[in-house]
Amino acid sequence: MKRHSISTRIWHWINLAFVVILFMSGLTISNAHRYLYWGDWGFEAEQAWLAVPRFPDWMTIPGYYSLAVARDWHVLAAWPFALGLLFMWAAMLANRHFRRDIATHRREWRPAHIWRDIKAHLRLDFDHGPGKYNFLQKLSYGLVFGVLLPMMIVTGMAISPGMGPSFGWMIDLLGGRQSARSLHFLFAFSIAGFFIVHVALVVLSGPILQIRDMITGGRTDAA
């Protein structure tokens, strides 16, 4: 069996491309109104809980300030991103990738076990434990698949005025439209944080091999 199944590999790279487009066009949208609020409304600095810095042009799509063009990219990339996540969830439930590799076991949650895992990471020892992934890996992949990526879609829909009639209950549940917008921003930066740590750990654990395996699928073994 390959280390990474074909569905995982295809989704991984396609998702990377669209998350990057969404993030960079999102930074332009953030530049259009750099204040975040809690609740249903908010329109000026003194109501804001956070004044977001202005993101420089080299970080944004397009590479100059245009809210109209950024929104075009954002609403286009939202489709393959959302449908791709749906596909990946279906695939990893069907091929048991989630149950076998990502779902945690009760004993892994014991503080002593978690502490051991953290110490192993500090020694840059990532290949400990019996499964494919160690506990911290399972936890972060689980959070990304189960919370961060789906919540981007949920909060994004809650911000859309056209979703108000069918999604009003969700807007209320999130604490209002401006709360949903703040959460959309916070989840986006959580994903950016995951991205940085993920890339750093790939670099520390043999980047050539890791990237090759995510393209070719890696070694075939009897597991």
Add this chain to the structure above:
Amino acid sequence: MQRRGFLAMVGAAFVAGCNKVAETKAGANLLSAAERWHMGAQRLLRDRSALAPEYPRSKISPFFRGNGSTDPQNGDYQAQAAAGFADWRLEVRGLVDNPLSLTLDNIRRLPQRTQVTRHDCVEGWSAIGEWTGPQLGTILDTAGLREDAKFVVFRCADNLNGSDYYESVDLVDAFHPQTIIAHSLNGEPLPIRNGAPLRMRIERQLGYKHAKYLTAIEAVASLDDIGRGQGGYWEDRGYQWYAGI
């Protein structure tokens, strides 16, 4: 510094690639198709007359921000404002059987709808206000919309950066129960910054659809020959015509 330089280079290359895609005909078509997929999906998910959320009066925001034109200086707007808009007329024209010219008094005497709704600007901010006015559907029924009418265009008194503001919706939003011609905000006549004396409320779409300083309602078969042909002032400058996203 070196790492930032590298990141900036990768970022710039990616952005350049995206810009190249957007410049091709297929790329531009794809970007505008996405807008139609969202409209189709949103309309599939709910009844076409389903209401945008309405709020209790206690949720009204302490101020209702004005954006775009907030004090038009062109034409005779300032003179009309000084006269309390006594001679303001709302024309109903285009593909209708009975063109109308309504005074503010005519409009206040029609059956009224009052709604406390949230206004979402394309920039990202929101404000909540209570709007009162007749439904657009009532006026279109009185004027008698002709078979070939497909869109309703809103003409405005304000001139923004050298172009007259205008907007348009299709008949789904024109006949939506919350689509009203508002003459009051929070129980008072509209302030000038919010579109006095009349503005549209298109509650399931972004703020730029809610045309202010309304002078005419025009039923048309196509948007091609109006403005630059994209259906509105901001649409002519690249923004989406369907602003429910």
